[in-house]
Amino acid sequence: MKKEVRDVVLPSQLLGDTKKLKAGPGTFVENNKIYAETLGIRHIRDNTVSVSPLKGFYQPHTGDIVIGVVEEVGTSMWLVDINAIYPALLHVNEVPWHVEFGDTARYLNYGDVVLAKMLPSSESDRLQITLKDRTLHKINGGMIIEVEPTKIPRVIGKKGSMIAMLKKYTNCRIFVGKNGRIWVEGNPNAILKIEKAIRLIEREAHTYGLTDRINALLREQ
Amino acid sequence: MKSDIKLIDKEGKRLDGRKRDELRPIKIEVGPLYRADGSCYIEWGGNKILAAVYGPREALPRHIQHPLRAVVNARYNMASFSVEDRKRPGPDRRSTEISKVISEALEYVILTEQFPRAMIDINIEVLDAEAGTRCAGLTAAAVALADAGIPMRDIPVACAAGKIDGQVVLDLGKEEDNFGEADLPVAIAPRTDEIILLQMDGHLTVKEFDEAIELAIKGAHVVSELQKKALLAKYAVAKEVKQ
Numbered sequence: 001m002k003k004e005v006r007d008v009v010l011p012s013q014l015l016g017d018t019k020k021l022k023a024g025p026g027t028f029v030e031n032n033k034i035y036a037e038t039l040g041i042r043h044i045r046d047n048t049v050s051v052s053p054l055k056g057f058y059q060p061h062t063g064d065i066v067i068g069v070v071e072e073v074g075t076s077m078w079l080v081d082i083n084a085i086y087p088a089l090l091h092v093n094e095v096p097w098h099v100e101f102g103d104t105a106r107y108l109n110y111g112d113v114v115l116a117k118m119l120p121s122s123e124s125d126r127l128q129i130t131l132k133d134r135t136l137h138k139i140n141g142g143m144i145i146e147v148e149p150t151k152i153p154r155v156i157g158k159k160g161s162m163i164a165m166l167k168k169y170t171n172c173r174i175f176v177g178k179n180g181r182i183w184v185e186g187n188p189n190a191i192l193k194i195e196k197a198i199r200l201i202e203r204e205a206h207t208y209g210l211t212d213r214i215n216a217l218l219r220e221q
Numbered sequence: 222m223k224s225d226i227k228l229i230d231k232e233g234k235r236l237d238g239r240k241r242d243e244l245r246p247i248k249i250e251v252g253p254l255y256r257a258d259g260s261c262y263i264e265w266g267g268n269k270i271l272a273a274v275y276g277p278r279e280a281l282p283r284h285i286q287h288p289l290r291a292v293v294n295a296r297y298n299m300a301s302f303s304v305e306d307r308k309r310p311g312p313d314r315r316s317t318e319i320s321k322v323i324s325e326a327l328e329y330v331i332l333t334e335q336f337p338r339a340m341i342d343i344n345i346e347v348l349d350a351e352a353g354t355r356c357a358g359l360t361a362a363a364v365a366l367a368d369a370g371i372p373m374r375d376i377p378v379a380c381a382a383g384k385i386d387g388q389v390v391l392d393l394g395k396e397e398d399n400f401g402e403a404d405l406p407v408a409i410a411p412r413t414d415e416i417i418l419l420q421m422d423g424h425l426t427v428k429e430f431d432e433a434i435e436l437a438i439k440g441a442h443v444v445s446e447l448q449k450k451a452l453l454a455k456y457a458v459a460k461e462v463k464q
Contacts (some may be wrong), residue, residue: 008456010449011367012375013411026333028374035412037332037372039456053455055259057277058368150370158261180331214241 008206009036010052015049024050035200040150041206054206058083058149058179060127062120065136065142066128067177070112075102080129083149083179088127090116095131113139115175115183142173142185145195147202149180153207155198162201162211169218170194193218226400228385235385236396242390243384247453249361251368255358259369261451266394267351272361273344274369280340291336293328295343297321297358301351319355326379326408326417332372341371341438347443351447352398353381356406368455376448377417379408380440382433384425390431391440404429407437411445415440419436 015027019072023034027049036042038111040051048199060066060082072079077200090108092099097107108114114138116129131137147155156163156176167174171194172186182198183189197214204210229235239245245266254260257273264270280286297319302311312320327343343365345358356379363377383393384400393404403423409416416434425433 008453010376010452013374026372028372030374035374037374038370038372039367041454055368057258087337088281120339203279 007042009040009042009051011036011038015042015051020047022048024048026053030213053150055148056150057085060084060088060118060179064116064118064178065175066116066179067117067119067139067175067181067183068107068114068116068179070110070114072111073105075104076216078104078108082116082127082129082177083146083181084127086127088129088133090114090119090129094129108138113144113183115139115177139175139183140181143190143191145182145184145198147180147182147198149178150176151202151205152176152180154201154210155182159209160216163213163214165218166194166197203209226396228390228397228401229390235390235394237394239392241388241437242436244390244443245394247444249364249381249447251451251455254376259365259371260365261361261364261368263364264453265357265360266392267349268347268354268357269349270354270357270361271346271348272358272360272365273281273346274343274365274371275340276341276369277336277339277371278342279303280338285340286338286425289308289337290333291331291339291341293324293331293341293343294331295324295327295345295362297323297345297347297355299350299354303347305319319358322418323359323362325353326359326377327366329415329417330363330373330375330377330410331366332374337373337378338363341366352393352395352404353406355379355418355420356381356408359408360444360448364451367452370412375412376412376452377408377410378441378445379418380437380444380449381406382437382440384423384429384433389425389429389436391436397437403429405431405433405437407434407441409441411442423462 013036018032023029027034028037036051036111040053043050066082068080068082070078071081077090078090082088102160119128119130170190172190175183248264250262253262259274261272289365303307343362349353359379381389384403385397403422403425408418
């Protein structure tokens with residue numbers, strides 16, 4: 001039987017012994033003892049203890065779909081803010097258009113929003129994104145809702161169940177970027193409804209039975 | 222400074238009625254600032270201090286970037302209205318020094334190697350001062366860092382001890398600091414009891430020094446529990462949600 005609430009741990013809180021458990025992400029080992037490194041939720045799965053942060057910044061992984069805002073335009077590339085520690089590089093070779101040298105601003109300018117994919121990078125601080133995929137494009141219209149990146153898995157739900165439900169009740173188009181940005185387009189009232197639901201998800205992300213409560217919220221409106 | 226003020230009365234009570242090893246009342250609030258990544262407000266006796274954390278984010282200007290780890294940039298600042306006589310605003314020798322020692326203390330516990338070329342900004346704003354602002358500021362900054370979700374080896378905590386009227390006491394108040402014989406702020410990493418900040422003003426014998434450090438560390442552990450309670454109070458709210 002599952003417990004009602006997931007365990008909140010503080011940084012430097014003792015989680016266990018390396019003899020019994022393996023140290024997963026969000027933990028560190030000192031003198032054969034495992035400690036939490038951030039404020040977060042403790043998980044124990046397959047003898048591995050890990051901590052998923054409650055708050056924090058987006059940690060990029062190859063292949064993630066993200067929503068970025070162009071913050072700098074160069075002659076052969078753009079720098080895109082993707083909510084990570086460092087801005088991501090979007091090279092002209094990685095866009096579906098043929099861009100003449102120095103003509104970058106005609107295609108993407110400051111403040112433009114793109115749905116992009118993370119490219120593999122050798123170092124964690126040199127991020128690169130691409131628009132070369134049929135599903136990726138520049139975003140026009142709609143609205144962006146920002147949430148804590150750590151809560152995105154809850155917004156998506158198990159196999160996309162939460163998103164499917166939001167779409168079903170509101171008839172909106174929704175894209176969820178792994179970096180904590182959610183793009184919504186549709187009826188203004190429906191967008192407000194979605195934002196309300198998303199804020200509830202964000203607030204109660206670490207509790208069980210969330211899908212049912214969101215379902216109830218959407219139905220009563 | 223010589224004075225006629227009796228800092229400890231015959232019954233061993235101090236000016237504000239505290240015992241030798243008693244702290245001033247402390248109140249810690251997590252996350253009062255919406256725009257900051259993490260924040261904390263602390264009231265420690267008459268001190269009122271706000272701490273805000275921004276980052277990790279790309280370190281700018283570029284030349285301060287470190288290719289292998291993040292730089293920790295704490296800024297201690299006293300508001301012009303925080304003391305009785307108006308303080309001339311802006312950084313001065315004293316606040317530059319405190320910023321430096323707090324930066325180095327916090328850098329030691331933060332896992333900076335996870336964020337190459339990044340910078341973590343910590344702003345400590347003293348709104349009201351009554352002795353022991355660097356300890357209270359560091360304590361608040363530590364809570365704000367945890368609130369920002371920054372990976373840390375420990376939640377640092379600070380507390381001062383000192384000597385007044387020939388006795389070693391905990392957590393000096395304003396008059397005790399001004400007219401006492403010594404002040405010894407200590408910051409520790411409470412899990413391992415490592416000392417990460419140690420300064421001294423005044424004179425102590427070796428024996429008194431040992432006694433003062435022990436007292437300060439004991440006091441710091443009490444404050445550490447308050448820090449943890451404040452953090453859990455904000456984030457364990459969810460415990461009641463589902464009931």
